Amino acid sequence: MRATYMFGAGDVRIIEVPAPTLQAPTDAIVRVTMACVCGSDLHPYHSMPASEEGSPMGHEFIGIIEELGSEVTCLSVGDLVISPFAFSDNTCSFCQEGFHTACKHGGWYGTPEVGGAQAELMRVPQAAGTLVKIPNDVDETFLPSLLTLSDVYLTGYHAAHMGRVEPGKTVTVIGDGAVGLSAVLAAKQLGAEKIILMGRHTSRTDLGRKFGATHVVAERGDEGIAKVMELTDGEGSHVVLEAVGLMPAYEQAYGIVRPGGIISRVGVPQYEDAPIGFGSLFGKNAMLAGGPAPVRAYIEAAIPQVLNGEIDPGQVFDADLPLSEVAEAYRLMNDREALKVIVRP
Amino acid sequence: MRATYMFGAGDVRIIEVPAPTLQAPTDAIVRVTMACVCGSDLHPYHSMPASEEGSPMGHEFIGIIEELGSEVTCLSVGDLVISPFAFSDNTCSFCQEGFHTACKHGGWYGTPEVGGAQAELMRVPQAAGTLVKIPNDVDETFLPSLLTLSDVYLTGYHAAHMGRVEPGKTVTVIGDGAVGLSAVLAAKQLGAEKIILMGRHTSRTDLGRKFGATHVVAERGDEGIAKVMELTDGEGSHVVLEAVGLMPAYEQAYGIVRPGGIISRVGVPQYEDAPIGFGSLFGKNAMLAGGPAPVRAYIEAAIPQVLNGEIDPGQVFDADLPLSEVAEAYRLMNDREALKVIVRP
Numbered sequence: 001m002r003a004t005y006m007f008g009a010g011d012v013r014i015i016e017v018p019a020p021t022l023q024a025p026t027d028a029i030v031r032v033t034m035a036c037v038c039g040s041d042l043h044p045y046h047s048m049p050a051s052e053e054g055s056p057m058g059h060e061f062i063g064i065i066e067e068l069g070s071e072v073t074c075l076s077v078g079d080l081v082i083s084p085f086a087f088s089d090n091t092c093s094f095c096q097e098g099f100h101t102a103c104k105h106g107g108w109y110g111t112p113e114v115g116g117a118q119a120e121l122m123r124v125p126q127a128a129g130t131l132v133k134i135p136n137d138v139d140e141t142f143l144p145s146l147l148t149l150s151d152v153y154l155t156g157y158h159a160a161h162m163g164r165v166e167p168g169k170t171v172t173v174i175g176d177g178a179v180g181l182s183a184v185l186a187a188k189q190l191g192a193e194k195i196i197l198m199g200r201h202t203s204r205t206d207l208g209r210k211f212g213a214t215h216v217v218a219e220r221g222d223e224g225i226a227k228v229m230e231l232t233d234g235e236g237s238h239v240v241l242e243a244v245g246l247m248p249a250y251e252q253a254y255g256i257v258r259p260g261g262i263i264s265r266v267g268v269p270q271y272e273d274a275p276i277g278f279g280s281l282f283g284k285n286a287m288l289a290g291g292p293a294p295v296r297a298y299i300e301a302a303i304p305q306v307l308n309g310e311i312d313p314g315q316v317f318d319a320d321l322p323l324s325e326v327a328e329a330y331r332l333m334n335d336r337e338a339l340k341v342i343v344r345p
Numbered sequence: 346m347r348a349t350y351m352f353g354a355g356d357v358r359i360i361e362v363p364a365p366t367l368q369a370p371t372d373a374i375v376r377v378t379m380a381c382v383c384g385s386d387l388h389p390y391h392s393m394p395a396s397e398e399g400s401p402m403g404h405e406f407i408g409i410i411e412e413l414g415s416e417v418t419c420l421s422v423g424d425l426v427i428s429p430f431a432f433s434d435n436t437c438s439f440c441q442e443g444f445h446t447a448c449k450h451g452g453w454y455g456t457p458e459v460g461g462a463q464a465e466l467m468r469v470p471q472a473a474g475t476l477v478k479i480p481n482d483v484d485e486t487f488l489p490s491l492l493t494l495s496d497v498y499l500t501g502y503h504a505a506h507m508g509r510v511e512p513g514k515t516v517t518v519i520g521d522g523a524v525g526l527s528a529v530l531a532a533k534q535l536g537a538e539k540i541i542l543m544g545r546h547t548s549r550t551d552l553g554r555k556f557g558a559t560h561v562v563a564e565r566g567d568e569g570i571a572k573v574m575e576l577t578d579g580e581g582s583h584v585v586l587e588a589v590g591l592m593p594a595y596e597q598a599y600g601i602v603r604p605g606g607i608i609s610r611v612g613v614p615q616y617e618d619a620p621i622g623f624g625s626l627f628g629k630n631a632m633l634a635g636g637p638a639p640v641r642a643y644i645e646a647a648i649p650q651v652l653n654g655e656i657d658p659g660q661v662f663d664a665d666l667p668l669s670e671v672a673e674a675y676r677l678m679n680d681r682e683a684l685k686v687i688v689r690p
Contacts, residue, residue: 017356093580094604097631162630224391235438259439267629273621276633279616285507285636291627330471 003119004057004326010334012057014329020115020123020275024034025071030063030081032234034147035117035330035343036317039177040089040268045330046256058118059085059109060150062143065131066121072128079225080138081131082303083117083124084295085151090129100294103129112202118326120345131163138307144314144342145306146278148182149299155266155312156243157302158293160190163264164240167191171333172228173213176204176338178239178316179266180243183218185313187241188212189305196231198224198252204339207315221248225255236261243267247274248320254280265290316340346466347632347690349402349671350683353395353513356415357402357677359674363469365460365575370416373472376425379492380688381463381662382674383430384522385613390675403463403688404430404454405495407488410476411466417473425483426476427648428462428469429640430454430496435474445639448474463671477644483652489659489687490651494644497660497685498612501527502636502647505535508584508609512536517573518558519597520588521549523661523685524611526556528586530658533557534650537584541576543569543597549684552660557566566593581606587635588612598624610635646686 001019005279006012015107016192019028021286035058046053065079076080088095095103105126110116110319115123124130135147148154156179165171166208171192184289187195188211197213199205217227228237236258242249245267253263254275264288274283281288305311323345332338346364351357365374367588389400410424415553419427433440433448437532440448451469455461460468471474479491493499501524512514516537518528521544532540533556542558544550550561561573573582581603590612598608599620608631619627626633650656664683666674668690677683 098603099605101630116674127435130531162632260442260444269622269627271620272620272624274621275617276619276621277617278619281633282610282614282636284447285634285639287507288621289630291630 001120002323004116004323005054006048006057008048009048011050012045012330014324014326016238019121022067022069024125025069026126026128026130027066027069027173028072028075028124029067029225030083030122030124030131031066031121032061032063032117032122032345034143035061035345036147037118037333037341037343038151039179041330042334045334056110056119057095057115058116060120060147062119062147062150062153063122071126074128075131075133075308077134079133082138082146082149082299083132084094084299086292087124087126087130088296089126094245095129098297100296101292118244118323118343131215132303134303139250142306144317145312146303147342148306148313148316149295149302149306150179151295151318152178153185154184154295154298154302155293157186157245157298158295159183159200159241159264159266159290160186163262165190165192165239168193168273169238170194170196170232171239171241172196172256173243173251173285174198175243175267176201176208177243180314181208181264181316183241183243184208184213185211185311189311194239196228198228201336202213211316224252228256239264240284245269247271249299250274257284257286259284259286262287263288266293317342349461349637350391350399350669351389351402352399353360354391354393356395357390357673357675359669363468367412367414369470369489370414371473372414373410373417373420373469373476374412375428375465375467375469375476376411377406377408377462377465377690379488380406380465380690381492382678382686382688383496385478386675387679388615390679397462401455401457401461401464403461405492405497406462406467407492407495408467409674414472419473420476420478423481424478426478426618427479427491427494427644428476429644431637432469432471432535433641433643434471438523440474443639443642444643446585446637449544463668463688475641479647479648487651488659489662491648493650493658493661494640494647494685495662496640497523498530499640499643499647500524500638501533502643503640504528504586504588504609504611504635505531506635508586508607510537511539512661514583515539515541515577515600516584517541517543517582518586518588519543519594521546521553522588525552525588527658528588528611529553529558530556530656532586534656541573542583543573553659556628565597568679569597573601577603583607585610586611586628590615595619599631602629603629604631605630607632607634611638662687
């Protein structure tokens with residue numbers, strides 16, 4: 001089958017690999033009908049050392065079940081399913097507490113063992129816990145929004161959920177990428193009244209306004225902090241959703257968070273140590289939350305929201321390419337010519 | 346009047362200073378009847394550079410109102426009052442949200458402007474918002490416990506509150522000082538079923554068991570982490586209350602916190618930068634909370650708990666000295682011969 005591999009920074013190719021096969025009675029083989037490129041795929045695109053074997057890419061997909069292990073009794077061959085970007089058994093104590101990305105039997109896609117989703121076929125471990133069925137006859141106009149439930153929208157939702165967004169709260173979102181815009185939409189869903197979006201790409205912040213942002217701050221650093229303080233009567237933001245993962249974004253976050261407020265991060269931190277002492281978090285009792293989104297915990301509630309038109313997170317996709325052009329999909333996103341790109345095997 | 350000043354590391358003396366006077370119509374002058382030495386007073390006791398002018402010490406006290414500014418109408422001369430360790434107006438938006446230590450008109454005791462509480466008299470700014478009345482005829486056996494509402498018990502309570510301790514949660518407390526033991530008592534009050542106390546001073550951990558600790562772990566570092574993981578079936582602690590403030594305690598905290606769990610710090614961090622990336626907090630969606638305790642937010646609910654015998658946090662006091670022996674009080678605590686010392690002007 002054809003699969004996307006990255007062989008080093010900027011080097012994405014389609015190659016022929018053996019089709020995956022069932023390896024455990026809890027596995028499923030899914031024919032991918034729709035995948036996409038993630039902002040996090042751009043990190044290795046910038047920095048991966050060159051290698052001959054390469055790495056399989058992709059972790060967001062919708063597909064049709066082609067084969068099932070003997071223990072997967074809640075699904076059928078031919079079912080249309082969404083997969084969260086991480087697999088999980090949905091039954092262990094961590095899953096029961098809503099933290100599926102810490103599942104005791106879970107793991108990540110895009111590894112040599114499991115393979116990546118920018119491919120024709122995908123082996124899904126823990127299929128009964130992982131895959132979520134959607135109606136086979138779903139109107140295809142909903143598919144892009146349903147695909148966002150695999151990662152991007154529900155990652156934004158996780159930020160807002162962990163940040164305890166609720167009516168009356170002022171929320172500031174740092175980052176106008178697809179996750180940041182999703183966080184705006186999720187904050188709006190959870191009832192935030194003032195939503196400040198920090199970002200400077202007008203085409204993106206315009207979509208942010210459509211999703212619910214009431215203010216856009218293009219400034220960064222101290223100027224950006226001053227602007228948000230001005231917009232919050234000098235008090236700061238109850239909730240800060242940090243959807244970038246770089247240190248300047250975190251510094252901005254603790255600069256604008258209100259005393260007793262929460263910073264919720266979903267941008268994968270590209271740092272390990274950062275300020276959390278008296279001068280940053282402790283002095284003002286600011287909280288820090290966030291991590292890899294357990295989208296499996298939220299997906300079942302989000303599907304009807306998409307299907308009844310309440311949310312349309314699929315608007316983050318602004319390009320749609322066949323799998324054969326996956327290298328171009330990466331280039332478009334890397335050069336900021338596209339916000340997020342669908343890839344169809 | 347006599348007041349306690351520190352003139353450098355290990356150099357605590359009683360000196361004569363002018364009695365404080367009302368400086369604003371919102372001030373009160375309080376005759377201190379009972380004060381104490383705080384674990385945080387030991388930080389300058391270890392490291393303060395020598396100076397001729399010295400610094401006024403003390404921030405926890407009970408006393409009798411001696412004089413009132415014209416705008417303080419809710420209190421009367423002669424009232425017996427408890428003061429939180431920080432003053433606040435109790436009306437600004439941050440106070441209303443329960444974060445009095447960030448009060449827009451608030452501040453700290455123990456500064457040259459406001460003076461310290463290990464003294465005969467104390468000027469209290471924002472007296473109407475700060476001071477809380479207790480019955481003048483209160484049985485004096487309750488006074489040590491009431492004095493803990495000025496700081497130590499309610500600082501432990503703040504840790505537990507911000508850590509969202511509730512029935513069914515496993516709570517680990519790092520540190521067997523007076524704040525750590527208070528955090529054990531508060532966790533018990535909030536319904537925690539398994540309370541693991543990390544500390545190695547038997548006389549202290551014995552009081553911890555009396556306060557509600559179900560397990561004591563004397564080991565530190567990796568051994569301590571392994572022990573807590575063993576006690577939690579390898580899953581980690583839902584809540585970690587960090588009552589030390591040193592980096593090894595923080596490292597222990599993220600080592601034992603469960604995925605999706607909370608670390609709540611009330612030990613004033615003696616560091617600014619610390620690990621919060623994928624390998625420490627982010628990867629397991631662990632949250633970080635805590636800061637200077639807004640004890641004013643909790644004090645009114647705690648007074649009846651003391652007076653009806655529900656809690657007896659005053660057991661953290663194991664020495665009681667006259668103000669003239671305040672230097673000895675510091676020495677006893679510094680040499681770990683006493684857990685916490687009352688000082689009576």
